[in-house]
Amino acid sequence: MSQNLTLARPYARAAFALAREANATPAWSQALTFASHVAADPQAHALLGHPQLLEADAVGLLAIDGADEAFTRFLGLLADNRRLPLLPEITGLFEQLRAEADKVVKATVTSASELPASELESIRVALKQRFGREVEIDTAVDASLIGGAVIDADDVVIDGSLRSKLARLQAALAN
Incomplete structure (x- = not known):
């Protein structure tokens, strides 16, 4: 668990910086929450870890309708680095950063x-x-x-x- 938090921390900070820069922290919070719920589902978790899963398919599965381009690029980066299973930890850390800022x-x-x-x-x-x-x-x-x-x-x-x-x-x- 602590290793997952260590790996998730830079992604959460980057996501928070992107969301804050776009003045869209509530939208990012909602999108991350949705993506982390999907990623935590056992069937989706197994699929996300599959080596033949295309980045675009992973992003399509995890992004909510109407997600901004920066968020979909962020999911693409996570998919490219095989970090999609860390979405629940990233979301938790993002919410902590948001609470501190607010x-x-x-x-x-x-x-x-x-x-x-x-x-x-x-x-x-x-x-x-x-x-x-x-x-x-x-x-x-x-x-x-x-x-x-x-x-x-x-x-x-x-x-x-x-x-x-x-x-x-x-x-x-x-x-």
Whole structure:
């Protein structure tokens, strides 16, 4: 995995530079997301790794309708260098670069049950104060947390789940 990220990083940076230069980062984001979903499909993945696959066929398979010429050339470069299987990693790194440029922190709030919108807004405001940037929140539900929530934002994880509190209490009682 780390080798794939190392290989994908220069391509993601180049894609971001091209998208930003054309003032088309949202369009590139959408096109990369589509291409990475196709590339991650097991059948398409096997096809993309085939040595006899023509560059034009690979680009035709991965490009969305109406993709700009720079994006199709980018896909052609990936096909020519046999890097199409790296599209999911390239897309993830591209999205990180985009979030940094847009000064947005992406946070995931995992809770034991669905949180009301008012609580999510309170969390968003608190994270915005902490990071000094806009915050986009994704939610997930994990009943094994028992109660509370785990917030994963940037490189910060705040674990306020009942499961972790019980584990800490159990460790303290064992000592």
